[in-house]
Amino acid sequence: MRTLQPTFGRRNPGQPGSPDSPPLALVPATPAVAETPPEVSTAPHDALVADLRALCLSKLDPSAIANSPPETLVPEVEMLIAEIANERRIQLNAREQRQLATDLVDDMLGLGPLEPLLEDETINDIMVNGPNLTFVERRGKVYAAPVRFRDTAHLINVCQRIAAAVGRRVDESSPMVDARLKDGSRVNIVLPPLALDGPYVSIRKFGKKTIDFNKLIEFGAMTRPVARVLEICSQIRLNVIISGGTGSGKTTLLNAMSRLIDAGERIVTVEDAAELQLQQPHVVRLETRPANLEGRGEVNQRDLVRNALRMRPDRIIIGEVRGSEAFDMLQAMNTGHDGSMSTIHANNTRDAVTRIENMVQMGSMGLPLGAIRTQIVSAVDIILQVERQRDGGRRVTQVTEVCGMEGDIVLLNDIFRFQIDGEGSDGRLRGHYEVVRARPAFQTRISYFGLDRAWAAALDEAEM
Numbered sequence: 186m187r188t189l190q191p192t193f194g195r196r197n198p199g200q201p202g203s204p205d206s207p208p209l210a211l212v213p214a215t216p217a218v219a220e221t222p223p224e225v226s227t228a229p230h231d232a233l234v235a236d237l238r239a240l241c242l243s244k245l246d247p248s249a250i251a252n253s254p255p256e257t258l259v260p261e262v263e264m265l266i267a268e269i270a271n272e273r274r275i276q277l278n279a280r281e282q283r284q285l286a287t288d289l290v291d292d293m294l295g296l297g298p299l300e301p302l303l304e305d306e307t308i309n310d311i312m313v314n315g316p317n318l319t320f321v322e323r324r325g326k327v328y329a330a331p332v333r334f335r336d337t338a339h340l341i342n343v344c345q346r347i348a349a350a351v352g353r354r355v356d357e358s359s360p361m362v363d364a365r366l367k368d369g370s371r372v373n374i375v376l377p378p379l380a381l382d383g384p385y386v387s388i389r390k391f392g393k394k395t396i397d398f399n400k401l402i403e404f405g406a407m408t409r410p411v412a413r414v415l416e417i418c419s420q421i422r423l424n425v426i427i428s429g430g431t432g433s434g435k436t437t438l439l440n441a442m443s444r445l446i447d448a449g450e451r452i453v454t455v456e457d458a459a460e461l462q463l464q465q466p467h468v469v470r471l472e473t474r475p476a477n478l479e480g481r482g483e484v485n486q487r488d489l490v491r492n493a494l495r496m497r498p499d500r501i502i503i504g505e506v507r508g509s510e511a512f513d514m515l516q517a518m519n520t521g522h523d524g525s526m527s528t529i530h531a532n533n534t535r536d537a538v539t540r541i542e543n544m545v546q547m548g549s550m551g552l553p554l555g556a557i558r559t560q561i562v563s564a565v566d567i568i569l570q571v572e573r574q575r576d577g578g579r580r581v582t583q584v585t586e587v588c589g590m591e592g593d594i595v596l597l598n599d600i601f602r603f604q605i606d607g608e609g610s611d612g613r614l615r616g617h618y619e620v621v622r623a624r625p626a627f628q629t630r631i632s633y634f635g636l637d638r639a640w641a642a643a644l645d646e647a648e649m
Contacts, residue, residue: 282284299332340384341384347366364460369459369462411618419442426528428529433579451467494516513558566587567584585597599626601619
């Protein structure tokens with residue numbers, strides 16, 4: 186692999202740029218012709234660093250460094266910076282040289298100032314409100330981050346790089362885009378003129394560590410009896426809707442539940458921006474596509490859901506239902522694809538039912554409300570409500586069964602409901618789950634899979 190080589194100065198044998206090392210790829214530069222070195226510059230320090238950055242970039246060949254790993258590129262760029270600084274009599278200490286080299290490599294190979302935030306595993310969300318203001322979320326709390334972009338153009342360049350990596354575009358004619366990073370993190374970008382204070386970037390980071398029910402119990406998102414009931418729901422192939430607000434943990438819970446799916450099943454996933462982490466070997470992943478510059482070629486979630494029905498799926502998992510594809514989701518759940526799952530934005534499980542009704546009506550199906558509700562009752566077995574509470578914790582607050590209908594009203598039964606008891610000395614909320622022992626509508630399925638005793642034992646343990 187070709188590496189970097191300064192265009193002037195001498196190196197010790199064996200160092201990059203010496204006769205003993207491979208030639209380094211740089212843009213050809215004209216050697217200095219002055220016989221006497223220039224005087225030490227007295228320009229403002231920030232301006233000198235900006236000049237040094239520009240000089241360094243002018244001597245780097247982007248095509249040659251595109252495939253170089255950052256860990257080997259940083260020290261080589263640092264040596265180039267030191268040489269240019271000596272030549273130009275620009276005074277930088279070792280820490281400043283290292284920081285500038287890191288910034289340059291992040292700009293060339295990564296996402297610039299966002300790279301340290303992406304590497305920080307304690308950060309869940311990154312929110313950029315223009316070039317000079319960035320916030321992060323850690324453990325449910327939002328903090329300002331010491332991150333700055335050089336200017337608006339620098340931030341726009343990062344935004345366009347993110348969009349281009351997944352074959353999408355973001356510019357004045359198309360100022361909003363949903364995309365994803367290489368690690369699966371979800372990104373939403375809004376550019377001026379829609380964004381009044383500069384480009385806005387929202388990144389929902391993709392967890393590098395797989396989270397299962399044991400982890401969720403450890404984090405306090407649920408108790409072991411609740412986890413056991415959800416395991417049984419997955420084993421008996423109930424259709425599940427996960428409801429909650431933004432950042433409440435819907436996708437995390439969906440990923441945890443998907444780990445219980447049998448490895449022999451064929452799963453088709455439909456998402457706006459792919460972020461599900463399914464571990465099974467037989468997974469078919471579908472992702473929407475926006476329209477091109479001529480306004481053609483769009484493939485939306487509804488198109489993908491309808492196509493998924495033709496792909497012989499055992500289960501269909503829709504990352505998030507937000508429009509008329511809700512009707513196709515209900516159709517899929519009603520046509521033999523038991524065990525299908527999806528997420529939805531709603532404040533509680535009753536609101537989730539209303540949201541599905543409204544989204545089906547958005548599709549202009551012309552169905553009466555009673556027929557829509559009959560479809561929902563026939564398709565959906567369980568609705569799980571997750572919530573990010575005031576202590577920053579994300580918890581399952583309701584496990585609700587869709588029982589049936591009484592007249593035109595959908596009947597719901599809370600198997601579990603989280604009740605807050607108070608607040609501990611550590612600021613964490615304390616609470617318990619109220620349990621309802623009514624016979625569930627899917628009791629015959631529990632019996633069919635031989636899990637009657639396991640279900641009763643989970644409820645008994647929850648009441649202790």
